[in-house]
Amino acid sequence: MNTLALPAEDRDRSPHTGYTRGHWEAAADGLLAAAWRWASPHGARLDLPGRPSRSGVRSDGLEGFARTLLAAAFRVAGADGADPHGWLGRYADGLAEGTRTPGADDAESWPLILDHHVQGQPMVESASIALGLRLSRRWLWDHLDPAVQDRVAGWLRGALRAVPAPNNWYLFPYTVAGFLESVGRGDAETSRARQRALDLLETWYRGQGWYADGDGRAFDHYNGWALHLYPVLDAHLRGESTVHGDRLSEHLASFSLLFGGDGAPIHQGRSLTYRFAAGAAVALGAVTGHTPLAPGVSRRLLSGCLRYFLDRGALDANGLLSLGWHGPHEPTLQHYSGPASPYWASKAFVCLLAPADHPLWTDTELAAPSEGPDRVVGLAAPGLLVQTTGADGIVRLHNHGSDHVRPHEGESAEDDDPHYGRLAYSTRTGPTSVGNPADNHFAVVVGDVRSVRRRIHPLGAGHGAGWGWAASWHRPVFRPGPPMVPGLRVESAVVARGRCELRVHRVVGAPEGARVELTGWAVGDEEQLVSALHPLHGWTGQDVVRAPGGTAFTPWARVPRLTAAASGSAVYVALAALTAEPEPPALDAVVTEVTVDAEHVAVRWAADGALTRIAFTPFVVTHS
Secondary structure: OOOOOOOOOOOOOOOOOOOOOOHHHHHHHHHHHHHOOOOOOOOOOOOOOOOOOOOOOHHHHHHHHHHHHHHHHHHHOOOOOOOOOHHHHHHHHHHHHHHHOOOOOOOOOOOOOOOHHHHHHHHHHHHHHHHHHHHOOOOOOHOHHHHHHHHHHHHHHHHHOOOOOOOOHHHHHHHHHHHHOOOOOHHHHHHHHHHHHHHHHHHHHEEOEEEEOOOOOOOOOOOEEEEEHHHHHHHHHHEEEEEEEEHHHHHHHHHHHHEOOOOOOOOOOOOOHHHHHHHHHHHHHHHHHHOOHHHHHHHHHHHHHHHHHHHHEEEOOOOOOEEOOOEEHHOOOOOOOOHHHHHHHHHHHHHHHOOOOHHHOOOOOOHHHHHHEEEEEEOOOOOHHHEOOOOOOOEEEEEEEOOOOOOOOOOOOHOHHHHHHHEEEEEEOOOOOOOOOOOEEEEEEEEEEOOOOOOOOOEEEEEEEEEEEEEEEOOOOOOOOOEOOOOOOOOOOOOEEEEEEEEEEEEEEEEEEEEEEOOOOOOOOOHEEEEEEEEEEEEOOOEEEEOOOOHHHHHHEEEEEEEEEEEEEEHHHHHEEEOOOOOOOHHHEEEEEEEEEEEEEEEEEEEOOHHHHEEEEOOEEOOO
C-alpha cells in the first residue's frame, strides 16, 4: 500500500485519479526523505539497503545520489526555487565531497567514469547529475564554491571521454555536454559529444515517433524516458525548436494508448523497475507543448501511472522504491539493477516543470485513450500492434518487431529474454519467467527441446476501421543441442478485432518427429481475468500448463496451450483472448468459416460476416 503522506484527493478536478500537482510534490518529497535516511556521513552517496548491483556498492551509492538529485531538481525548479525541505543544500554538500578525491576507496568519493565495459555505470549517473544541475542552476550550481564547480565539471568530463554502450547511452555525454555549455564551459569536446549523439539518433529513428535503442530493433520504454526525453528537454531548456519535438508528439499519438484503464503502463522491455518513469514522455510533451493530447488526458495518464504503483506496494517498509514491479520481483530485473536503480522513476517528475497555473494541472482530468472505444493501431515502423478494449481497460501489445538482439550478435537460446521474445504483452499480465512454460509463445519442439524466438523480422503492420494486423518471421533456436535446424522458419501473424486475436503461424522446414505448441496469456486465480485459446485449424491437442514462478502480477499462473505434430510445412490457426469481462462470449462462436491451404488463410467473422485473408507469398493481409 501507499506509505507516502499525500494531500486529500480532489475528485472534482481529477475525477479519475484524485491526484493534483500537490500529490506529485508530496510524492517527490516523500521519496527523497526516505532515500536520504541512507546517506553517507557527508551526503555524497545514498547507500540504499539491498543486494549490490554488478557495479558495486560505491557505484550504487552514486546512483542513489544522482537519481534522487533529478527528482529534487524537478521539484525545486518547478516551484521557481522554493525548497521547503532544503534538498538542494544537501546535494551541494554531496557534490563537494563526492568530487574531492574521485576513485578513492572511502565512504564519500565517487567512482571515476570509465568505458561502459570497464566501469560504465557512473556515466549513466553523470547525466542525471548534469541535468539536475542544469535545472537547478540558479539555486544550486551558481552557489557552489568555484573550486567545487571545477571539480564537478572535471568529473563530468569523464563522460565525454569514455566509450558509452552502443545505445541510448550516447545521450548521457550529450546531456553532460549540454550542461557544461549552459554554464560557459563548452568547447570542441562538448560539441563533438552532442553532435555524435544527434547523428546516432538519426540512424536509430525508424518513423512514426519510434526510435530503436541502438542499431538493432529494441523498441521499448527507453523511447520515452531516454531517446525522446534528453533531446527534447535539452531543446526546451535552450529555447530552441527541433525535429525531436515533432517526433515526440508523433510518438505520443501511439504511446499514449499503452496505459491501461487502471493506470498501468505496458509490461514489456527492460528496466521495468523504473515504473512510473514510463510517464516521462507524456509529461514532457505537456510541458513543452509537443503533444497531441489534451492536458486533462496527459494528467490522467501521468497521475494514473503514479497512483497505480503507489497503491500496489511499490514502496517497501522503509518508504523506498523496491526492485520489482508492484513489489519486489526478481525476474523483472536486469543484471545492472541495484538498490537505487528504481529511482530513474524520478524522470516522471519532469511534469513539475509545468507551473501550478498550467493547463496540465488546472484542466479537468479526462479519460485515458484506453478507456474509450475499442481501438486497434498497427505501427509498421516498430512492427507493433496496439489493441485496447474500453470495457475492461486492458491494453495488449502484439510484438512483431521488437527484439533484444544487436546486429553483431548471433542468436542463442541461452539469451532468451521473456520481455522481448513473446508474441504479446499487456497492462494486466507479465511474461512468465525463464524455466517456466512460456506464455504467448509459438514453439517448435525437437527432441523435447522447445525453441525460443530471438531475432524478429517484421513483415508489416497496419489497421483499418475496427481491426488491425502485424506479422513477422523468425528462425527458431534451441538449447540444449544444435542451436538451429537448417531451413526451419516460422511466419507469424495476428489480426485483432475487439478483444479477439486471430493468431496464424506457418512453419516451414520442420524435421520429422517435431511438434509445435502455442500458448496464450498467463493469468493467476486471483486476478479476475480470463485467458482463452481456441483452435481453428491444424491443432490437435489442448490443455493448460502451470507456471509456478508466476509473473510480475501474480505469484502463480496458468497458461492455455495448443499442441500438434509438425513435419515439413504446415499452417496453424487459433483464436486467443484476454479479458476482464465477467462473462465473455465463448471463442468457438466468433468465427464461422476457416479456409486454409499452403499459401493462404481465410477467416469469416460471425459478428458481421467480414472476411480476413492472409497470403504468405508475398505476405499480404486484407479485411473486408
